[in-house]
Amino acid sequence: MHQYRKLYHRLTPLSAVVETVEEKVSLKPKGTELIEISRAVNRVLAEDVRAAVNIPPFNRSMVDGYAVISDDLSEAYENNPVKLRVVGRIFAGERPKIEFKHGECVEVATGALIPYPADAVVPVEFTRKIGDDEILVYNRVGHGENVDYVGSDAVVGEVIVHKGTVLTPELIGSIASIGIRKVRVYSQVSACIYSIGNELVEPGERIIEGQIYDSNAYMVAAHLQASGVSADIRGIIADDFREIKEKIDEALQKYDVVITIGGTSAGLEDITYKVASTYNPGIIVHGVKIKPGRPTFIAANKDKLIVGLPGFPFSCLVASELILIPIISKITGVKGADRRVVEAFLLAPVRGKPGLTRIIPVLVRRRNDTYFAYPFMLRSSSAIKLTSFNGFLTIPEGIEGLSKDAKVKVILRRGYREEDIVFVGSHCPLAEELLLKLRGKYNVKYLFVGSTGGLRVLKTGISDIAGSHLLDPETGQYNIPFIHRHGLKNVVVVRGYYREQGFIARKDALKKVDSILDIIKNNYRFINRNKGSGTRVLVDLMIKNEAEELGISFREIRNRIRGYWFEARNHYSVASLIKAGRADIGVAIKYVAVLYGLDFKPISREIYDFIFTKNSLKHEPIRDFLAILGDKAMEDIIKKYPGYHLHPDSGKVIYSC
Amino acid sequence: MHQYRKLYHRLTPLSAVVETVEEKVSLKPKGTELIEISRAVNRVLAEDVRAAVNIPPFNRSMVDGYAVISDDLSEAYENNPVKLRVVGRIFAGERPKIEFKHGECVEVATGALIPYPADAVVPVEFTRKIGDDEILVYNRVGHGENVDYVGSDAVVGEVIVHKGTVLTPELIGSIASIGIRKVRVYSQVSACIYSIGNELVEPGERIIEGQIYDSNAYMVAAHLQASGVSADIRGIIADDFREIKEKIDEALQKYDVVITIGGTSAGLEDITYKVASTYNPGIIVHGVKIKPGRPTFIAANKDKLIVGLPGFPFSCLVASELILIPIISKITGVKGADRRVVEAFLLAPVRGKPGLTRIIPVLVRRRNDTYFAYPFMLRSSSAIKLTSFNGFLTIPEGIEGLSKDAKVKVILRRGYREEDIVFVGSHCPLAEELLLKLRGKYNVKYLFVGSTGGLRVLKTGISDIAGSHLLDPETGQYNIPFIHRHGLKNVVVVRGYYREQGFIARKDALKKVDSILDIIKNNYRFINRNKGSGTRVLVDLMIKNEAEELGISFREIRNRIRGYWFEARNHYSVASLIKAGRADIGVAIKYVAVLYGLDFKPISREIYDFIFTKNSLKHEPIRDFLAILGDKAMEDIIKKYPGYHLHPDSGKVIYSC
Structure with a gap:
């Protein structure tokens, strides 16, 4: 087999990247500086900040009252007050050298120093003055009551913030509280980001087909900023060497690190790495043994780094989080930047990649103190939203594959948080609105992968709720037969709502179409939906019925439909491809036809249901979502959605197994 | 009982604060503006940002190769290549209107548009050119392989970021990816913070006893900034009306909200609220029915707010998080700012406060998908580090108390994260260093509450590890007898190390002291440790032995020690109070004597052990900590700690039950 394009010959293993770079270039912080804490947000501490004083620096009173020896009041009650002599008075901020003995006390204000040997403060409400220097106390106080002890917040020598920490406003508050106004931080690393590619367009510009917006630069800038690096986005450069x-x-001239995104794959127009080769020492790492992320390069000009990241969003994300940031963290001096790794059980088998460490995005969840990881094994790993996963599964290069239930190491993404509600199922704008109602109160994640995908994922237990609109032609029932077919147990089905499905097309094209056969007759370019989607099931059912009527095979009709194999992943895509003239006709819900100003001809009123695991219903966030489905307010919400209608059983549990 | 100072008469319930303020002042956002995304970090979105295009906007190739109809290649193998005609070529960024049919293909670059009706891309490595317009394909490709589908990241009309969200760099990246360069945000709310009090000192200034540093301002500023408010810290004002x-x-004149901290308690020098009363409408809320946080006031001058927060750190924190931020979030337009509330089981009983909603700081942890809350029921609620708890338990005013195991609602603190390792036990600088080794890799929380406190907390299951140095005089054993006494089960004891305990005092004072009796003889001011600490046990044991020798009672000796009841909470505090001249002598570990330059006279070599719950050892982070204790490297680490020594069994499990 002939390979006529350059491949990556000296790929560097992921674990050796930092070391390989360090052999040629120093990755130490460039120096330190002493700065005011008010300017130190996002900077990296170059030395431990230790308390030079105790906080609070003395035992102080929590209330206005009298500092006492609590033993003196052991018999004080409302009907048996104890008399004490007042031998002094201390306000906040004062430090008289008062000492006193049994039978005496000292008046103290809130925040005032408590004199030796007082061990408690009796609040003023429980006392009465009976002369210039005597009080009656009507209540006993416990030993230590109303005393804020010296050093309870910080003690001398205690490390308040550790070297290598990126300073946040909260941490600066802690530093201020121990009386420190200036801190020593590492010299800030400056980076700039260029996006390279003829297909790229700046946000705000008009986009034409074939072009895409440059979003990677903002993502990489966010990673850098979170690591204490100042990052400038410098815009787009065309694929031009000069x-x-x-x-x-x-x-x-200006930056410590120059980052390029795109233009690095061994493709037709790969020239960035050639530019990077012109410097000295030039290319240090050309290609890393991971997939995705392989085309990453690291080069240097003297002690300045040039890092080339791949342009596909998921590849760029992997290369940024797993290659770029670990290198940069060496220069910034950030400690504890190691990625957090957890052991998890794999919920579906995965395959490795010969000769490469394979990185697979996973959804991580903790259940009964055990982590589980659900891999997104999509053919195109960038075909998922970058926000939909929260961990990276790495499959070492020697491993052919990992089976379901294998114990694996998962790198948690920066900012990992545990989700309270995970919905995976068929795409539905109304379901999305309902889920968003709980945002703020809970962490909510939803992924739209189609009805069948939703049921499959629900079976693994990683999700709580699936949304599905699968019609069983045998029984005419929605969803329930598919629950059995997928072997789902311990779930309940909650009736959702009706949605109108139909043909959609640009103005007037629908006049001639009432069936699949009409599409073939008119030689229309059809756009299909992905396998496993409820809509695909509907389309195939229509084909089957028409084939039976005509006495020909399903396969024959299917092959006569132009574009039967051309898929869109959701309702919106169907509509937008038709709107753009890339296809003539498709099947989708009325809602998107209205949204895109397309014509709609109804085929059926389908049912969209919600399937919950019984286990999830133990948890309040899930019960809250269930309550929304059954709420009166649904009537008003659904009115905003053309083609949506309530079902008599909406919000009710219609099945349980 | 006479009450001669002003109390709060018209206290407002916490739940009614926002409403009460809104009756007098509008809390709506002041307006909106359209700004560049590059300037929008930390601003609040005033409208949903929706995708105006699909992302990616077309089906595009993930690789360099040939766009094909996958069915054409169903028989393609390495020894049976399939011939296809190349009818065109598409680079990234181009949009030719090529269409093709069975038996044909189109050459595509990575990122290039995939022409209709191609449903897959065969990578160039699996092909061979056999002429100007023909290729042999040596491998089949699955349907959809190497295709990045239109709309897989975002579809037209999809909400990318919701109205009311505070924009982060990550979110701005998402907005850029859909081609949007300007966003509509709410007018920014500006706030300034004054700290009020004669006792306050600016960080960086020298502090004298009785004074404290102003740290609240930085904490409140951090809360405000996280809510999208620009916050200026304006310094300290003395307690002076004018x-x-x-x-x-x-x-x-300049700010939307003026915040004062301190000067609000109904104390001797409470004047800030009097100043606030001079405006119109003036004071709206004077005192809130919560404890702590009661002295909070809210006033207004026309539509500008003046908010007075109490000065004690924990009170200030509660008032800032539960009163100030909910009000400000109305003006900023931030949605989902509601505090996250979880149901948890209480691990120790708590008492309410008559007439007030009591706020108790709790440590929240999730175990087997159930939340547990451990209340910090210290007499002085500010006597804990503000970073040591992660939730607020609210006890409504009618409730006298809540028993252990009660199901309660807990408000999670902003930035709540689940901990991997929780250590609660006796204070030890070496234990702290060992725990910090796992920082970065895991979330680690440690609280120093004394040996006995550590065992008690361990018994509730909220902590994983306790540190203890309790000597049983009967058996001469450390810690193990106390495990039985506290009824602890399913724990293992891991031997820690020796620490030298002894008398500490300023230079030369120790010459005359070899016993407790010597302290009494010299009329030295003693400083004791808190009950439950291992050091307190040691002191009481010494008193008991000496009393027995002299044939007098424990109580009698105890009462003759000046300052027996005067407590310090940890070793550092003992040393610092002696250093400051507030006491003459105490008992502490050698380490702090060296740190503070004090004299040290050894009493005993005690043992500091680590007690683990067996349950916690199922978890990797805990096993990692156990490994550190048994590691060879301990020898080098311990050398840095004066008075610390390894034990022959260091790092070994010495007991299990």
Whole structure:
């Protein structure tokens, strides 16, 4: 087999990248500086901040009252007050050297120093003055009551914030509280980001087909900023050697690290790495043994780094989080930047990649103190939203695959948080609105992967709720037969609502279409939906019925439909491809037809249901979502959605097994 | 009983604060503005950001190769290549209107548009050119392989970021990816913070006894900034009516909200609220029915707010998080700012406060999918580090108390995260260093509450590890007898290390002291440790032995020690109070004597052990900590700690039950 394009010959293992770079370039922090804490947000501490005083620096009173020896009041009650002599008075901020003995006390204000040997403060409400220097106390106080003890917040020598920490406003508050106004931080690392590619368009510009917006730069900038690096987004450069060289030359004057995104795959127009080769020492790492992320390169000009990240969003994310940030953290001096790794049980088998460490995005969840990881094994790993997963599963290069239930190590993504509600199922704008009602109160994650995908994922237990609109032609029932077919147990089905499904097309095209056969007759370019979607089931059912009527095979009709294999992943995509003229006709819900200003011809009124695991219903967030489905307010909400209708059983449990 | 100072008469219930303020002042956002996304970090979105295009906007190729109809290649194998005609070529960024049919294909670059009706891309490595417009394909491709589907990241009309969200760099990346460069945000709310009190000192200034550093301002500023508010810290004002009035007058010209901290308790020098009363409408809320946080006031001058927060750190924190931020979030337009509330089981009984909603700081942890809350029922609720708890338990005013195991609602603190390792036990600088080794890799929380406190907390299951140095005089054994006494089960004891305990005092004072009796003889001011601490046990044991020798009672000796009841909460405090001249002598570990430059006279070599719950050892983070205790490296670490020594069994499990 002939390979006529350059491949990556000296791929560097992921674990060796930092070391390999360090052999050629120093990755130490460039120096330190002493700065005011008010300017120190996002900077990295170069030395431990230790308390030089105790906080509070003395035992102080929590209330206005009298500092006493609590033993003196052991017999004080409302009907048996104890008399004490007042031998002094202390306000907040004062430090008289008063000492007193049994039978005496000292008047103290809130925040005032408590004199030796007082061990408690009796609040003023429980006392009465009976002369210039005597009080009656009507209540006993416990030993230590109303005393804020010296050093309870911080003691001398205690480390308040550790070296290598990125300073947040909260931490700066802690530093201020121990009286420190200036801190020593590492010199800030400056980075700039260029996006490279003829297909890229700046946000705000008009986009035409074939072009895409440059979003990677903002993502990488966010990663850098979170690591204490100042990151400038410098815009887009076309795939042109001279232009790229000119911009990098210029950036190397000003920045410690120059980052390029895109233009790195061994493709037709791969030139960024050639530019990077012109420097000294030039390319240090050309290609990393991971997939995705392989085309990443690391080069240097003297002690300045040039890092080339791949342009596909998921590849760029992996390369940024797992390659770029670990290198940069060496220069910034950030400690504890190691990624958090947990042991998890795998919920579906995965395959490795010969000769490469494979990185698979996973959804991680903790159940009964055990982590579980659900891998997104999509053919195109970028075809998922970058926000939909929260961990990276790494499959070492020697491993062919990992079976379900294997114990694996998962790298948690930065900002990992545990989800209270996980919905995985068929795409539905109304379901999305209902889920969003609980945002703020709970952490809510939803992924739209189709009805069948939703049921499959629900079976693994990683999700709490699935949304499905699968019609069983035998029984005419929605969803319930599929629960059995997928072997789901311990679930309940809650009736959702009706949605109108139908043909959608640009103005007037629908006049001639009432069936699949009409599409073939008119030689329309059809756009299908992905396998496993409820809509695909509907389309195939229509084909089957028409084939039976005509006495020909399903396969024959299918092959005569132009574009039967051309898939869209959701209702919106069907509508938008038709709107853009890439296809003529498809099947989708009325809602998107209205949204895109397309014509709609109804085929059926389908039912969209919610399937809950019984286990999830133990948890309040899930019960809250269930309550929303059955709430009166649904009537008003559903009115905003063209083609949506309530069902007599909406919000009711219609099945349990 | 006479009450000669002002109390709060018209206290407002916590739940009614926002409503009460809204009756007098509008809390709506002041307006909106359209700004560049690059300037929008920390601003609050005033409208949903929706995708105006699909992302990606077309089906695109993940690889360099040939766009094909996958069915054409169903028989393609390495020894049976399939021939296809190449009818065109598409680069990234181009949009030719190529269409093709069975037996044909189109060459595509990575990122290029996939022409209709292709449903897959065969990578170039699996092909061979056999002429200008023909290729052989040596591998089948699955349907959809190497295709990045239109709309898989975002579809037209999909809400990308919701109205009311505070924009982060990550979110701005998402907005850029859908081609949007300007967003509509609410006018930014500006706030300034004054700290009021004669006892306050700016960080960086020298502090004398009786004074404290102003740290609340930084904490409140951090809360405000996290809510999208620009917050200026304006420094300290003395307790002076004229000066406070002048500063607030001036601030009202410039800021939407003026915040004062301190000077609000009904105390000797409470004047801030009097200043606030001079405006119109003036005081709206004077005192809130919660404890702590009661002295909070809310006032207004026309539509500008003046909020007075109490000065004690925990009171200030509660008032800021539960009163100030909910009000401000109305003005900023932040949605989902509601505090996250979970149901938890209470691990120790708590008492309410008559007439007030009591707020108790709790440590929340999830175990087997159930939340548990451990209340910090210290006499002085500010006597804990503000970072040591992660939730607020609220006890409504009618409730006298809640028993252990009660199901309660807990408000999680902003930035709540689940801990991997929780250590609660006796204070030990070495234990702290060992725990910090796992920082970065795991979330680690440690609280120093004394040996006995540590065992008690361990018994509730909220902590994983306790540190203890309790000597049983009967058996001469450390810690193990106390495990039985506290009824602990399913725990293992891991031997820690030796620590030298002894008398500490300023230079030369120790010459005359070899016993407790010597302290009494010299009339030295003794400083004791808190009950439940291992050191207190040691002191009481010494008193008991000496009393027995002299044939007098424990109580008698105890009462003759000056300052027996005067407690310090940890070793550092003992040393610092002696250093400051507030006491003459105490008992502490050698380490702090060296740290503070004090004299040290050894009493005993005690043992500090680590007690683990067996349940916790199922978890990797805990096993990692156990491994550190038994590691060879301990030898080098311990050398840095004066008075610390390894034990022959260091790191070994010495007991299990």
